[in-house]
Amino acid sequence: xxxxxxxxxxxxxxxxxxxxxxxxxxxxxxxxxxxxxxxxxxxxxxxxxxxxxxxxxxxxxxxxxxxxxxxxxxxxxxxxxxxxxxxxxxxxxxxxxxxxxxxxxxxxxxxxxxxxxxxxxxxxxxxxxxxxxxxxxxxxxxxxxxxxxxxxxxxxxxxxxxxxxxxxxxxxxxxxxxxxxxxxxxxxx
Numbered sequence: 001x002x003x004x005x006x007x008x009x010x011x012x013x014x015x016x017x018x019x020x021x022x023x024x025x026x027x028x029x030x031x032x033x034x035x036x037x038x039x040x041x042x043x044x045x046x047x048x049x050x051x052x053x054x055x056x057x058x059x060x061x062x063x064x065x066x067x068x069x070x071x072x073x074x075x076x077x078x079x080x081x082x083x084x085x086x087x088x089x090x091x092x093x094x095x096x097x098x099x100x101x102x103x104x105x106x107x108x109x110x111x112x113x114x115x116x117x118x119x120x121x122x123x124x125x126x127x128x129x130x131x132x133x134x135x136x137x138x139x140x141x142x143x144x145x146x147x148x149x150x151x152x153x154x155x156x157x158x159x160x161x162x163x164x165x166x167x168x169x170x171x172x173x174x175x176x177x178x179x180x181x182x183x184x185x186x187x188x189x
Contacts, residue, residue, distance in 0.1 A: 010035075016028065016088060018087040018088065018109060021041075024042075024114055037054075065111070071136040071146075073095035073154055073155050092109070123137045127146070128147075159172055159183075
């Protein structure tokens, strides 16, 4: 775990960004001159005061993010000439045409960082609800489904289709055969 020790330097680079504390995604609100750090846990919405030394500023894990009825893939965007350390909209890349990085809220990103996803079974149930507002949903960082049971893998897009939900049988498009092992792990994990 990396962190800062110089308070002023840390404040310039971390305030308003997403990092981790105690393994969970947090937004850094304020760092005062003593190093006391006001954070908000994104999944719970709970605020807490901690110390600068307890923040983990290593890059947060990203992947599929469930947001407003869609599953969008989040990755880090390299931004040179940028002096902030933690994750924020400017350093976030969003796949697809539905949203821009500024549209995705920190709470949704926090669930991705914290690896909070519905089970595969729950994903299918949500997608099968008639008249529902969910069009695609991820059940893990790497994979998502749409309402037609098409399988999406990372930024590669559609890679196959679920044939039988109960038996978890699927078919992959010929050019994506290399995804087989990762998909089997995600379905059975």
